[in-house]
Amino acid sequence: MGLLRYESQTRNPLVTGHKTYHQVTEDIVRPIEAKPSKLWKIGFTISLFLLSFGAYSVYRDVVYGIGQWNLNKTVGWGWDITNFVWWVGIGHAGTLISAILLLFRQGWRTGVNRAAEAMTIFAVMCAGQFPIFHMGRVWNAFFVLPYPNTRGPLWVNFNSPLLWDVFAISTYFTVSLLFWYCGLLPDLATVRDRAKEKWRKRMYGVLSFGWTGSTKHWQRHESLSLVLAGLSTPLVLSVHTIVSFDFATSVIPGWHTTIFPPYFVAGAIFSGFAMVQTLLLIVRKVLSLEDYITLEHIEVMNKVIVLTGSIVGIAYITELFISWYGQNPYEAAAFRNRWDITTPLAWSYYLMMSCNVLSPQIFWFRKMRRNITVTFFMSIIVNVGMWFERFVIIVTSIYRDYLPSSWSTYYRPTIWEVGFYMGTFGLFFTCFFLFSKFFPVIAIAEIKHILKKSGESYKEGVGGIETQAPEEFAHEQAHAH
Amino acid sequence: MSVKKFVVGCFDDEAVLFPAVKKVRKAGYKLHDIYTPFPMHGLDHAMGLRDTSLHTAGFIYAITGTTTALGGISWVFTKDWPLNIGGKPHFALPAWIPITFELTVLFSAVGMVLTFCYLCQLAPFLKKHHFHPRATDDQFVMVIECNEKTNEDEVKSFLAQAGAKEINVQNAETGWWLGRYDKDTMPFQVRKEKTAFE
Numbered sequence: 092m093g094l095l096r097y098e099s100q101t102r103n104p105l106v107t108g109h110k111t112y113h114q115v116t117e118d119i120v121r122p123i124e125a126k127p128s129k130l131w132k133i134g135f136t137i138s139l140f141l142l143s144f145g146a147y148s149v150y151r152d153v154v155y156g157i158g159q160w161n162l163n164k165t166v167g168w169g170w171d172i173t174n175f176v177w178w179v180g181i182g183h184a185g186t187l188i189s190a191i192l193l194l195f196r197q198g199w200r201t202g203v204n205r206a207a208e209a210m211t212i213f214a215v216m217c218a219g220q221f222p223i224f225h226m227g228r229v230w231n232a233f234f235v236l237p238y239p240n241t242r243g244p245l246w247v248n249f250n251s252p253l254l255w256d257v258f259a260i261s262t263y264f265t266v267s268l269l270f271w272y273c274g275l276l277p278d279l280a281t282v283r284d285r286a287k288e289k290w291r292k293r294m295y296g297v298l299s300f301g302w303t304g305s306t307k308h309w310q311r312h313e314s315l316s317l318v319l320a321g322l323s324t325p326l327v328l329s330v331h332t333i334v335s336f337d338f339a340t341s342v343i344p345g346w347h348t349t350i351f352p353p354y355f356v357a358g359a360i361f362s363g364f365a366m367v368q369t370l371l372l373i374v375r376k377v378l379s380l381e382d383y384i385t386l387e388h389i390e391v392m393n394k395v396i397v398l399t400g401s402i403v404g405i406a407y408i409t410e411l412f413i414s415w416y417g418q419n420p421y422e423a424a425a426f427r428n429r430w431d432i433t434t435p436l437a438w439s440y441y442l443m444m445s446c447n448v449l450s451p452q453i454f455w456f457r458k459m460r461r462n463i464t465v466t467f468f469m470s471i472i473v474n475v476g477m478w479f480e481r482f483v484i485i486v487t488s489i490y491r492d493y494l495p496s497s498w499s500t501y502y503r504p505t506i507w508e509v510g511f512y513m514g515t516f517g518l519f520f521t522c523f524f525l526f527s528k529f530f531p532v533i534a535i536a537e538i539k540h541i542l543k544k545s546g547e548s549y550k551e552g553v554g555g556i557e558t559q560a561p562e563e564f565a566h567e568q569a570h571a572h
Numbered sequence: 573m574s575v576k577k578f579v580v581g582c583f584d585d586e587a588v589l590f591p592a593v594k595k596v597r598k599a600g601y602k603l604h605d606i607y608t609p610f611p612m613h614g615l616d617h618a619m620g621l622r623d624t625s626l627h628t629a630g631f632i633y634a635i636t637g638t639t640t641a642l643g644g645i646s647w648v649f650t651k652d653w654p655l656n657i658g659g660k661p662h663f664a665l666p667a668w669i670p671i672t673f674e675l676t677v678l679f680s681a682v683g684m685v686l687t688f689c690y691l692c693q694l695a696p697f698l699k700k701h702h703f704h705p706r707a708t709d710d711q712f713v714m715v716i717e718c719n720e721k722t723n724e725d726e727v728k729s730f731l732a733q734a735g736a737k738e739i740n741v742q743n744a745e746t747g748w749w750l751g752r753y754d755k756d757t758m759p760f761q762v763r764k765e766k767t768a769f770e
Contacts, residue, residue, distance in 0.1 A: 248657070
């Protein structure tokens with residue numbers, strides 16, 4: 092037990108600056124108690140503007156139908172499903188950080204998990220909009236739920252991957268929300284107990300559910316977090332697996348491949364970490380949380396990006412190889428529509444390749460991993476690349492079907508398709524701005540928990556231990572309490 | 573629930589807290605609870621609390637989810653409305669794995685969170701007595717329950733010796749009540765319930 096608490100000096104501290112528990116509270120709660128900054132107001136206004144543009148586009152979708160999109164005879168899934176898969180993928184990094192890294196006992200997750208989980212929830216909210224409005228008659232959306240109805244009862248098709256998706260996405264959203272909120276309870280109580288204004292005390296009093304910090308409650312809370320992490324880990328893998336089944340269980344050349352589940356999951360984590368970087372680089376600067384989201388955190392996440400980016404790269408090359416090796420003329424044709432530069436959408440394939448496979452390779456260099464400007468720039472590049480990955484998979488596989496007479500229809504989106512996508516950015520950032528203003532963006536209790544083994548001043552304190560004999564150290568630890 | 577009397581000692585260092593817990597238990601005082609700003613591993617064992625069985629509840633909810641999914645889908649597809657999908661078997665178990673898994677996770681997670689809230693008596697709009705406002709910030713607040721025979725001055729000096737920085741005596745109702753956090757008056761004070769010590 093004692094040995095587990097000891098962390099080697101060769102690892103850099105996860106909390107820099109010589110912090111005490113009270114300072115941790117002060118630093119993280121400060122942005123909540125202060126008036127919103129000018130930058131916050133500008134960002135929030137832009138988000139609201141995007142959101143209202145999106146809302147108008149969606150309003151038109153409902154009134155005029157999705158005929159206002161440029162989906163055509165062969166391209167039945169275009170920007171909408173591309174955006175859906177892209178947003179769901181982004182969500183995955185949050186769960187990876189909060190659940191999988193908790194099981195792997197990665198201390199660095201504590202600095203970034205709260206914001207990453209919030210990102211997951213908002214991203215899944217955005218993702219959900221696309222399949223719902225793609226239905227066309229959105230007022231009948233509840234038909235996807237299995238309930239005893241007056242139409243027979245005619246049930247949904249439980250053998251369909253599209254229905255699996257309904258279950259997967261809604262479960263994912265619910266579980267992520269519960270996990271996130273349970274983690275927030277103690278921190279909301281911290282804000283409540285510091286509050287001076289009446290409205291604040293009242294609001295956080297309601298939000299914190301009357302949390303007191305009792306030892307028994309903490310014990311249950313720990314158990315709950317651990318089991319929820321254990322549940323979320325296979326859940327997050329299942330969600331993108333099921334999203335990939337939407338394609339893989341079909342018979343469309345280019346979609347019908349067994350490589351899709353691991354390939355999609357790796358891609359999801361890849362794009363999700365890029366989005367975490369984009370958000371946290373801004374958050375740490377604007378809320379001055381550089382002591383908690385350190386260069387160390389950024390470097391570790393860049394390592395994940397180069398790893399998952401390379402996995403995605405291997406998947407691309409495997410796919411290409413199999414399209415030749417499999418000797419299926421239709422599959423070969425589907426891939427020819429990607430790599431052959433004379434085909435109309437080949438540009439998107441090469442854009443995807445350069446953004447996702449080539450450019451992240453600069454993260455093999457430590458200097459690049461620790462460079463904030465490079466990281467920020469790369470995080471945007473990766474997200475553009477991952478958007479194009481979904482676009483390539485969806486659109487280039489179907490824009491030329493078995494009937495060459497329908498090939499001439501080049502798919503390009505209308506302003507309302509773009510507007511819907513922009514609207515989800517609005518939704519995402521509106522939620523994120525509100526979150527960063529009203530909720531602690533870093534898990535206060537968890538930072539305090541690791542402070543005494545990973546904080547800077549405590550790291551210095553254990554310097555002598557490295558020279559101690561292990562038996563002696565173990566003996567000391569065993570008698571510490 | 574009735575109002576009881578408590579001696580409250582605040583510690584600012586967990587290294588002092590752990591030996592203090594041992595001393596308090598050895599001296600035979602009734603340890604009501606310790607409120608900490610973050611989870612302290614080992615404190616529950618030091619206090620003599622038993623392990624939580626929340627995870628067992630989670631397992632039960634999980635298998636409930638599994639059975640609900642499998643039972644529901646097989647009833648729908650084999651009894652209630654058997655659909656012929658490309659001549660494939662009605663009982664198509666492999667195709668039901670995804671939904672079965674999702675419902676297992678969903679039932680387990682929702683059930684566990686509700687159980688957690690029930691056991692810890694957590695809900696919006698509940699008000700509880702907080703022994704120290706900084707128990708959620710940087711203080712480790714040890715609360716010792718008194719009875720008619722307890723000499724509170726003795727407990728106070730005992731806590732001071734054990735390393736507590738700030739010590740006081742509070743009369744409190746330890747349950748919950750509906751109320752607002754911005755009001756200092758508590759329902760039981762308004763109702764003037766009598767205590768055993770006054």
